[in-house]
Amino acid sequence: MILFPAIDILNGKCVRLIQGDYAKGKIYGDSPINIAERWVSRGADALHVVDLDGAKTGKSSNRDMIKEIAIKTDIPIQVGGGVRSIEQIEDYLSIGVERVILGTSAMKNPRLLNLAVNRFKEKIAVSIDARNGLVATDGWLKVSNVLAIDLLKQLEEIGVQKIIYTDILKDGMLQGPNFKELQVIQNATSIQVIASGGITTLEDVKKLKEMKLYGAIIGKALYDNSIDLTELLEVTQDVG
Template identity: 45%
Template sequence: MTMSSFIMYPAIDIRGGMCVRLVQGDYNQETVYNDSPLKVARSWEEQGGKYIHLVDLDGAKAGHPVNDEIIAKIAATVGVPVQVGGGLRKLEDVERLLSLGVSRVIIGTAAIEDRVFTETVLGKYGDKVAIGIDARNGYVATRGWLETSEVQAEVLAKELAAKGAETFIFTDISRDGMMQGPNVEAIVSLAKASGRTVIASGGVTRLEDLTALSKHSADGVGGAIVGKALYTGSIDLAEAIELIG
């Protein structure tokens, strides 16, 4: 089991160069929160954010990075690590983002659809790679949540842990953006099944949700990605970081 402290990851979803949020991954249900993702990133850092989570929504749909110029600016400007997901399906795209100063890349759809690529990236970059597992009713969803596979999340996690994956980012799609609270049981189960660090994503609504997750850090729950709750004000970043350390 890979032990880790519990880290809160403020999220910035980028689409069309702006900071947005989608409801359950639906590209037709978008709220624009800020026209400058860079300003948002600076704000999260100023409030005590230790690690920033970026998603290239255009990239997730296109199958290759689209907003990499903005991502590069953020990575170069903030003084904390940045992890990036969205459309990473080729080795050269991974290497480009890492060369731009990104600390960790997130492989999502390709973990299901291109195992050779995924294992190559894990073998070459190890701890600079997180595997994003987005699940709907326990089964992995791909391509920006537009499709659901027949692969069980825990089975995929076990297989990729054996190939060198150290970190998983688990999203329960049914909870994402719905302000219902995270699926703690599923997150802990994935961490125990894989024996690796799992970062929770989707559904963190209140400080109590963060506390509930952080209690399982010894089980491998290494953090939580928080998006909508920060933008709506239901969670204050500085207060949350003070609470969970």
């Protein structure tokens, strides 16, 4: 299982939100680039980067900073937040991003999703962000009437190879992931699943590994020093 330390960028700073609420954010560093280098120095094999400004505006607001992270870390990074066009995807891939994540656009623009998956294949992942089982969009600011499990089936038909599944109510709460929902998602699809939201302890990571998930995104628990990245990597390093 691959661990992805999370780097969420808002107004040029590294922040963590609680349940996706932009009004409930905490700044953990003025330089997301330095934070990225910290996680790499502690053994991270990959990074999960989100442009929170872009998630609201639909523009790659922190593109230059993300480029610098890709250059300086020299490990695979996946990037999401505000990706709404093929041109944005091409640009991110051209600056060294390994995988581009589509969220809102996967819901609102099926044509874009189809084009992206057909053209870039495994370079595309889709973020399914759910609140009480319903898909949220626009930086989690809006909740649709689409069930996450129904969207998952559509993504499989299109040929999506990886998803990031986030239970918004767990995100940033340090109360553990929604194992029950993750197991439902894992059992329902052949798509590789990356878990996100609420992962807090070494036991959480061990359980996700036992569930045979592809990966897990670790956020607030790392920044609050609730868990140690080196310890987590020791648990997961025997699985690629």
